[in-house]
Amino acid sequence: MVTRSLVAAEPFLIKQQYENYTAEQHSVWSELVRRRLPQVRDYACREYLEGYDIIGLSEDRLPNLGEITGRLKPRTGWSTTAVSGFLPADAFFEMLQARMFPTTTWLRSRDSLGYIPEPDIFHDVFGHVPMHAHPVFAEFLEHYGSVCAHIRDAQMLERLGRLFWYTVEFGLMRQDKKIKIYGSGVISSHGECTNVIEGGCEVRDFRLEEVLETPVKVDEFQKVLFAIESFEQLYEAMHEAERQVKESARA
Ligand SMILES: [Fe+2]
Numbered sequence: 001m002v003t004r005s006l007v008a009a010e011p012f013l014i015k016q017q018y019e020n021y022t023a024e025q026h027s028v029w030s031e032l033v034r035r036r037l038p039q040v041r042d043y044a045c046r047e048y049l050e051g052y053d054i055i056g057l058s059e060d061r062l063p064n065l066g067e068i069t070g071r072l073k074p075r076t077g078w079s080t081t082a083v084s085g086f087l088p089a090d091a092f093f094e095m096l097q098a099r100m101f102p103t104t105t106w107l108r109s110r111d112s113l114g115y116i117p118e119p120d121i122f123h124d125v126f127g128h129v130p131m132h133a134h135p136v137f138a139e140f141l142e143h144y145g146s147v148c149a150h151i152r153d154a155q156m157l158e159r160l161g162r163l164f165w166y167t168v169e170f171g172l173m174r175q176d177k178k179i180k181i182y183g184s185g186v187i188s189s190h191g192e193c194t195n196v197i198e199g200g201c202e203v204r205d206f207r208l209e210e211v212l213e214t215p216v217k218v219d220e221f222q223k224v225l226f227a228i229e230s231f232e233q234l235y236e237a238m239h240e241a242e243r244q245v246k247e248s249a250r251a
Contacts, residue, residue: 005098009083009091016065016082016105028110029062032122035113039193045173045180047137047231048187051130063125065103072129076138080129086118089148089157096145101132114191127184128168136231137182140238141168147242156245159212163241166211167234172196172203172227179203179227186225195221203227208237 006013037059041049054075055068069079081095083102095102103124108116116123131137144164151157170192171183179196186192195201204210206226214224228234 006091006094006100009087009095009100009102012083012085012087012091012102014082014084014105018062018064021062021107024110025107026061028107028113029122030060031110032108032113033057033059033126036126036188036190039190039197040181040187043179043181043193043197044187045175045182047134048130048182051133054133055129057126057130062107062121065105065125068125068129072132075133076135078132078138078141080125080132093145093149096141097149098145099138099142101128103129115189123184123188127188131168131182131184134231136235140231140235143235143238143242144168147238147245151245153248156248160241160245162212162214162216163208163237165216166206166214166226167228170222170225171234172225174227174229183225192221196225201225206233206237208240211237212241 040052044052055063055071057063057068063080065080065082069081072078072080076099078099078101080103081100082105083095085104087095087102092102101124104119104121106120107122108120119127132141144160148157148160151160167183169183169185171181172186173180173182181187181193181196186196196203201222202224204224204226206228211226217223
């Protein structure tokens, strides 16, 4: 289903051809979920686990994006929307602003279960989508898209990209006096998650200024990550980031 209000993202919208997934692909999905669930049940934050149950993922079959949207949309207004692949920044922000999460439909093959260089449907759905059921996170993510959609300064966009990286992709939080995970890159990767659990990564308290100043590393396990205290803190941080964006645009 194509939503007419999108402009930049419109050419990237596709239909998930659900009936074309093979038995082998459903079985790869099943293996990925079963491998990740034990660690995720122990280390994911409560909000992720609640979202996981809400969106109704199956351990046996690949997710149907339309069905997930049917469960998500009445709660937070988010949809899980199929796209053809990597989106340019303007299309990506436009979709977040419209509470539509751009989701790939391809699945890694059995010989690359542990690592893939680009996100697939397992990373996108298992990793990201459960958090979209949480009202405060949902609000944060839309606000992130709407602020970034108006930034023209490349340096400012890079700073905001770091905020995305250290929260949506690799975010940690303190909950019940433990370090818990909510970022999709840690949720969906056994290696990244084990690296965090086993202390391979320094965990610092989330401070917006420091996050915006910390370059991202894409080709190795994360060495420094940031733990929030609550999703309200993240929501507030995004408002502070917005103030900074407006100030720098006036300067
Ligand atoms: Fe991601």
